[in-house]
Amino acid sequence: MTAPAAEPIEHDVLGFLESAVNESPVEAMKPAAAPDTEIETPARQLVIINWSGEFDRVMPTLIMANAAAAMGYQTKVFTTFWGLLPFVKDQKRIVGENWMQKMLAFMQRPGISHLKTSKMNFFGMGPWMMGVLSRKYSIASPKELLEAAEALGVEFMPCQMTMDMFGLKREDMIDGLGAPVGAATVLELMTQPNTASLFI
Amino acid sequence: MTAPAAEPIEHDVLGFLESAVNESPVEAMKPAAAPDTEIETPARQLVIINWSGEFDRVMPTLIMANAAAAMGYQTKVFTTFWGLLPFVKDQKRIVGENWMQKMLAFMQRPGISHLKTSKMNFFGMGPWMMGVLSRKYSIASPKELLEAAEALGVEFMPCQMTMDMFGLKREDMIDGLGAPVGAATVLELMTQPNTASLFI
Amino acid sequence: MTAPAAEPIEHDVLGFLESAVNESPVEAMKPAAAPDTEIETPARQLVIINWSGEFDRVMPTLIMANAAAAMGYQTKVFTTFWGLLPFVKDQKRIVGENWMQKMLAFMQRPGISHLKTSKMNFFGMGPWMMGVLSRKYSIASPKELLEAAEALGVEFMPCQMTMDMFGLKREDMIDGLGAPVGAATVLELMTQPNTASLFI
Numbered sequence: 001m002t003a004p005a006a007e008p009i010e011h012d013v014l015g016f017l018e019s020a021v022n023e024s025p026v027e028a029m030k031p032a033a034a035p036d037t038e039i040e041t042p043a044r045q046l047v048i049i050n051w052s053g054e055f056d057r058v059m060p061t062l063i064m065a066n067a068a069a070a071m072g073y074q075t076k077v078f079t080t081f082w083g084l085l086p087f088v089k090d091q092k093r094i095v096g097e098n099w100m101q102k103m104l105a106f107m108q109r110p111g112i113s114h115l116k117t118s119k120m121n122f123f124g125m126g127p128w129m130m131g132v133l134s135r136k137y138s139i140a141s142p143k144e145l146l147e148a149a150e151a152l153g154v155e156f157m158p159c160q161m162t163m164d165m166f167g168l169k170r171e172d173m174i175d176g177l178g179a180p181v182g183a184a185t186v187l188e189l190m191t192q193p194n195t196a197s198l199f200i
Numbered sequence: 201m202t203a204p205a206a207e208p209i210e211h212d213v214l215g216f217l218e219s220a221v222n223e224s225p226v227e228a229m230k231p232a233a234a235p236d237t238e239i240e241t242p243a244r245q246l247v248i249i250n251w252s253g254e255f256d257r258v259m260p261t262l263i264m265a266n267a268a269a270a271m272g273y274q275t276k277v278f279t280t281f282w283g284l285l286p287f288v289k290d291q292k293r294i295v296g297e298n299w300m301q302k303m304l305a306f307m308q309r310p311g312i313s314h315l316k317t318s319k320m321n322f323f324g325m326g327p328w329m330m331g332v333l334s335r336k337y338s339i340a341s342p343k344e345l346l347e348a349a350e351a352l353g354v355e356f357m358p359c360q361m362t363m364d365m366f367g368l369k370r371e372d373m374i375d376g377l378g379a380p381v382g383a384a385t386v387l388e389l390m391t392q393p394n395t396a397s398l399f400i
Numbered sequence: 401m402t403a404p405a406a407e408p409i410e411h412d413v414l415g416f417l418e419s420a421v422n423e424s425p426v427e428a429m430k431p432a433a434a435p436d437t438e439i440e441t442p443a444r445q446l447v448i449i450n451w452s453g454e455f456d457r458v459m460p461t462l463i464m465a466n467a468a469a470a471m472g473y474q475t476k477v478f479t480t481f482w483g484l485l486p487f488v489k490d491q492k493r494i495v496g497e498n499w500m501q502k503m504l505a506f507m508q509r510p511g512i513s514h515l516k517t518s519k520m521n522f523f524g525m526g527p528w529m530m531g532v533l534s535r536k537y538s539i540a541s542p543k544e545l546l547e548a549a550e551a552l553g554v555e556f557m558p559c560q561m562t563m564d565m566f567g568l569k570r571e572d573m574i575d576g577l578g579a580p581v582g583a584a585t586v587l588e589l590m591t592q593p594n595t596a597s598l599f600i
Contacts (some may be wrong), residue, residue: 017540017548044391049598051460056281060251060399063361066217073391081456082519100529101252107520113482119282120307129300130365137364140217148217161463164537165530183467190596191444191473196390198249198399199460199598244591256481260451260599264560266417267583273591319482320507329500330565337564340417348417396590398449398599 042074045195049186052200053082053108055115055127055142061200062145069152077149078186079177080159083200085110086142087156088172096167104166112143112174150176157181242274245258245395249386252400253308254283255327255342261400262345269352277349278386279377280359283400285310286342287356288372296367304366312343312374350376357381442474445595449586452600453482453508455515455527455542461600462545469552477549478586479577480559483600485510486542487556488572496567504566512543512574550576557581 046068050061061077068075077089088095088110095110096102117126134141140148150156158173160180190197246268250261259261261277268275279287288295288310295310317326334341340348350356358373360380390397446468450461461477468475479487488495488510495510496502517526534541540548550556558573560580590597 007398010514018469041308044387046387046391047596049460051457053600057251058498060281064387068387070217070414071384072388073387079290081460100533104520104529128581129304133300137361139365141363161537165533165539176327184471185233187446187464187468187471187473187596191594193393193593194391195596196387196395196397197596197598198397199600200251200399244587246587246591257451260449260481264583269585270417271587272582273587313410320504333500333534333565337561338418339561339565348599393593396447396587396595398596398597400451 025099041198042192043072043194045074045189045192046076047186047190047195047197048077049197049199050077050079050083051081052118053085053115054118055130056117058086058112058115058142059145061141062149064198065149065154066152069149069154075154076189077154078159078181079156080107080162084158084166084168086112086115087158087177088168089174089175090114092172095172098167101167102170112146115142146176149185157185175198223333233251242392243272245274245389245392246276247386247395247397248277249282249397249399250277250279250283252318253285253315254318255330256317257400258283258286258315258342258397259345260263262349264398265349265354266345266352269349269354274391275354277354277356278381280362282308284358284362284366284368286312286315287358287374287377288368289374290314292372295372298367301367312346313376315342346374347378357385417419420592442592443472443594445474445589445591445592446476447586447595447597448477449597449599450477450479450483451481452518453485454518455530456517457600458486458512458515458542459545462542462549464598465549466545466552467555469549469554475554476579476589477554477556478559479556480562482508483564484558484562484568486512486515487558487574488568489574490514492572495572498567499514501567512546514543546576557585
């Protein structure tokens with residue numbers, strides 16, 4: 001069905017894949033996040049790939065993560081692509097090392113308190129209205145939910161490749177964030193028994 | 201990796217989380233939707249978190265749900281956020297209790313027959329063209345698929361928090377919708393064996 | 401909770417569902433992609449429903465698929481809806497049989513080298529900037545990743561219904577694509593043990 005090895009793969013792609021996997025294939029079963037410990041099968045586990053940085057998608061990520069952690073599930077959130085920007089410190093305005101990265105960060109203002117909605121943003125009116133409605137119905141804000149999740153032991157794992165692409169450094173990020181990991185760690189976690197994985 | 205209990209969580213966040221989980225952590229293993237019955241492990245199960253209210257995402261939700269139910273899988277669809285609006289009765293135009301909720305509902309016209317596409321909507325031309333192409337290739341409409349899913353026993357579970365936020369009442373919703381549930385019910389279902397969970 | 405068989409389902413919906421499932425319910429356990437072989441339980445498996453055709457969503461699909469295949473996982477990508485268009489040959493400009501399909505294809509230029517970003521596309525400037533940043537940090541292009549995935553044995557399965565709706569023919573598609581399948585095949589794969597399923 002596929003064309004196995006029709007052409008030799010170029011070397012830089014292989015090198016890229018190796019860094020994406022972040023371990024050699026043989027080593028891959030021991031994820032980078034916990035290289036020295038045996039991975040035990042969790043009773044129940046939730047793994048979320050938090051790809052989006054928008055208010056209306058970060059909210060379900062944080063609500064599900066909090067609920068799972070409160071129920072005693074092992075809970076991991078892999079923050080990647082646009083989904084890494086909410087985990088930049090709120091007070092950071094411009095991040096990145098070159099003008100392209102600075103421009104991307106400028107247009108997608110990072111930080112958990114600066115989320116936009118995916119539709120009806122209207123220069124911030126959408127998030128404001130949702131904030132008002134949320135408070136009215138006692139729904140916590142993204143910032144409160146993030147703090148609760150950290151306190152409940154939810155593990156937030158930033159994507160190494162995304163940090164490189166946006167030129168983000170460790171000191172740009174919030175304190176609660178774990179060490180950067182690659183795809184292998186996430187794949188290993190997602191395929192364990194009693195585990196639900198969501199791409200949000 | 202995370203900062204466990206660096207600061208005490210404020211009480212309103214805890215209260216919110218409790219309502220999000222919708223059960224106390226100890227009770228959480230018995231989901232709200234079926235409090236009196238033992239949850240038996242299903243042979244095969246599909247759980248969809250239907251977050252989006254757009255034509256091109258509601259269609260895969262309904263097609264997968266119908267196919268799974270037809271194959272004898274236990275099939276549950278948790279309708280949350282924008283994804284709850286298609287399950288408002290078609291004839292309802294303005295729903296909600298205050299002007300903000302009314303405005304949100306007005307701009308995102310609810311009902312299964314009023315879906316917009318996520319791109320190329322062009323004031324309804326996108327959905328119209330897709331409707332024409334669908335009929336040409338005998339693809340059922342969202343409304344037909346919803347009715348088929350109900351008849352096949354797909355369980356649609358509305359998100360309590362979303363109903364509050366949009367100010368939706370039981371009588372606003374279609375008849376086939378089940379009782380509102382919280383995140384704990386969905387997490388419990390998603391982490392069962394032989395279960396596929398999708399966030400759409 | 402649902403209304404079982406309140407009204408008889410119309411016959412064309414049933415016919416549609418049958419073609420969606422693509423097999424009779426009894427036969428459904430043997431997926432169309434491998435009708436003659438027994439499905440053995442894979443050690444670890446990744447199943448991605450690639451619904452989106454945008455640069456920033458096709459990238460995680462291809463990166464995860466490559467990483468999983470490199471780790472020895474059985475890896476399947478079901479390409480559906482907008483997510484089928486990147487698998488049209490790059491040199492094809494207009495595909496489809498009638499003016500609606502041609503117009504859809506014209507506006508969503510197909511081919512792996514013509515992806516747009518979901519936000520900040522700016523007439524191609526977003527993808528260009530991401531391409532520059534990707535090269536700077538040795539991240540492979542979508543085209544390179546697709547070729548690597550094929551060589552690593554990732555199985556790409558096009559959605560039959562989408563091919564019909566867009567009027568796509570086998571000769572429009574890249575060589576590495578497998579035979580079109582229906583929802584039953586994907587559901588059967590997704591609910592196997594040690595399997596992670598993602599809707600991207």
